[in-house]
Amino acid sequence: xxxxxxxxxxxAVICGLLIPFIPHEEGKPDISWVGWWLVxxxxxxxxxxxxxxxxxSRKS
Amino acid sequence: xxxxxxxxxxxxxxxxxxGFHDAANSIATVVATRVLKPWQAVIxxxxxxxxxxxxxxxxxxxxxxxIIDPAVVSIGLVFAGLMGAIFWNVLTAWLGLPxxxxxxxxxxxxxxxxxxxxxxxxxxxxxxxxAVFIVYSPLIGLLLSFTAIVVVMWLVHRIRAKRKxxxxxxxxxxxxxxxxxxxxxxxxxxKTMGIIAALLIGAGHLNASVLDNPDTLPLWIVLSxxxxxxxxxxxxxxxxxxxxxxxxxxxxxxxxVCAESAAAAxxxxxxxxxxxxxxxxxxxxxxxxxxxxxxxxxxxxxVARRVVWAWVLTIPGSAAVxxxxxxxxxxxx
Numbered sequence: 486x487x488x489x490x491x492x493x494x495x496x497a498v499i500c501g502l503l504i505p506f507i508p509h510e511e512g513k514p515d516i517s518w519v520g521w522w523l524v525x526x527x528x529x530x531x532x533x534x535x536x537x538x539x540x541x542s543r544k545s
Numbered sequence: 546x547x548x549x550x551x552x553x554x555x556x557x558x559x560x561x562x563x564g565f566h567d568a569a570n571s572i573a574t575v576v577a578t579r580v581l582k583p584w585q586a587v588i589x590x591x592x593x594x595x596x597x598x599x600x601x602x603x604x605x606x607x608x609x610x611x612i613i614d615p616a617v618v619s620i621g622l623v624f625a626g627l628m629g630a631i632f633w634n635v636l637t638a639w640l641g642l643p644x645x646x647x648x649x650x651x652x653x654x655x656x657x658x659x660x661x662x663x664x665x666x667x668x669x670x671x672x673x674x675x676a677v678f679i680v681y682s683p684l685i686g687l688l689l690s691f692t693a694i695v696v697v698m699w700l701v702h703r704i705r706a707k708r709k710x711x712x713x714x715x716x717x718x719x720x721x722x723x724x725x726x727x728x729x730x731x732x733x734x735x736k737t738m739g740i741i742a743a744l745l746i747g748a749g750h751l752n753a754s755v756l757d758n759p760d761t762l763p764l765w766i767v768l769s770x771x772x773x774x775x776x777x778x779x780x781x782x783x784x785x786x787x788x789x790x791x792x793x794x795x796x797x798x799x800x801x802v803c804a805e806s807a808a809a810a811x812x813x814x815x816x817x818x819x820x821x822x823x824x825x826x827x828x829x830x831x832x833x834x835x836x837x838x839x840x841x842x843x844x845x846x847x848v849a850r851r852v853v854w855a856w857v858l859t860i861p862g863s864a865a866v867x868x869x870x871x872x873x874x875x876x877x878x
Contacts, residue, residue, distance in 0.1 A: 489837060496684055503677050508670040516818055519681065526688045 487538030490531045497527035548620050549748050553741055555627050557773040560737040562634070563646050564594065564777020567733065570828045571726045571778065574801030580715045587779050589719070590726040595775040597730030598767050604819030605732055607759035608674070609739025610746070612651060613658035614666040615756065618747030621874040622657045623740060629653030629867025633859065644855045645823030649863040650736055651675055654743075656864030660871040674820050679856050682811055682822040683830025689807035690834030697799060698838075714798035721805035726778075728812025729824045734770040736821055741766050800835040807831040826852060 504520035571594075572586035581589060613622070630646065630653035637644035658666050701710050742762060745751035755761050796804065808824075808831040815822040829852055 492837070496687075499680060500684060503680060506673055506677050508673045510670055513818070516820075519685070519814075520677075523681065523684055523688060526692070527684075530688070530691065 487534055490534035490538060493527045493531035493534055497524050497531060500524045500527060548624075549744065549750065552620055552624050552627070552744055555624070555631075556737050556740050556744070557769060559627055559631060559646070559650070560734060560770055560773035561777040561780075563733050563737075564591075564774035564779075565781030566646065566777075567729060567824055568778040568781035570825060571722060571729060574796055574798075574805060575718050575722045577796065578715055578718060578798045578801060580718050580798070586722070589722065591775040591778040593723045593726035594730035594734070594778050595771045597727040597734070598771055600727055601731040601813065601816045603735055603738065603759035603762055603767070605735035605816055605821050606738035606742060606762060607756055608671045608819040609651070609654070609736050609821060610742040611756055612654055612668050612671045612739075613743065614662075614668070615743060615746045615753050617658065617662045617666045618743045619661070620744065620748055621878060622661055622871060623654075623744040623747065625657035625660070625867050625871035625874050626650070626653035627740070628870040629656050629863045629865075632866045632870075633863035636862075637855065637859075644859050645826055647733060647736055647821055647823050648675075648679060648856075648859040650740065651821060652860035652863030653867040654740070655860070656867030657871040659864070660868035671821075675822075676860075678815060678820045678822050679826070679860075682815060682820075683826045683833075683852070685811045685814070686804075686808045686827045686830035687834035687837075689810055690804045690831040691838050693803040693807055694800060694835050694838045697803060701799075711798055714802050717802045718798055718805070721802045721809065724809035725805045725812070725828065728809045728816065730771060730774055731816040732812050732822060733824055734774040735816070737770045737773070738762060738766050741770070796832065796835065804828065804831040804835045807834065826856070 500520055500523035504517055504524070507517045507520055509515050509517070568587065568590060571590035572581075572583070575581045575586045575589070576583050580586075627650075630649040633649045633652070634644060634646050637649075655667055655672065704710055742751060742755060745766075746753050746755075751763070755763075805828070808828040811827045811831070812822065812824060814820075815827075
């Protein structure tokens, strides 16, 4: 599998595992959306990178 | 009072060294692409370092001041925390480990606080927030810069006048470098502000109510910290020969703009939400993002791996040194 896709997939998993540890402070906006945003972003990049690598390997 | 002045002085020297050390992050790309001459780039970065307090709130200073219960903070504790951070920075510089002075400072304060009064005096919320964003901040920078460079490359790939595109991005680098310097000044200078505020509260020279509204922090603390970091940036600028930009991956003007803008956006978010993050790790993540958009082998992963080791070791390492220092301080007390 493409190394870049593996890296992005690992980043998505790590970001997801850290979400429960994001504290919520009273009177301040909840910032756990950052964790979800990272999980979704890296998951999309992992899929796109894997597809890119797959299409390149088919061409060659 | 004399001891308070001495410890404030040490904190400001720490701030100066922080600016000195991080100057290359702010000016590397503008100098490498010859948009500005080194001396112009240094003044540009130092100016935006200095004015950052006018743009971003003092939430990071507040978080750092509260990381140890103000009721137990003493001159000896802050001194031990600073010494732990300084010793750790010197040790890691000697070992060639890209350690974050911000994390060293936080680790130092925690170590000294725990040595004095146990774990219950550590502010759990700030510690958790800091620990999570040690990992998140470079990953946010990476994701933003990767997305930005892909979008920009897609937008400009049909334009034939490559020279004009290059010229445009060389100009835009002035803005992205300024934005990054604002983020750097805000997040890093505020860490020292927080330490000085904690010291003055602990020594009885400042009312603890300032922590409820960080904007009421005395102006001399704000100005002295920003002056120290800006002077550090000016004096550190000459060391731009070896920069993050060339160490991690080769950067073109387009990549430089994307990396600096992504890192600046991350620092703005962190500063706005009172999250102390490492500016060096953030720009490192952003540069890796630009490099990995070309091909994964464009990134020098051994440098990135050393950053990960620095993540893991800095807070426990500096905390241990600060705890030992606090023990020595107590012996002499």
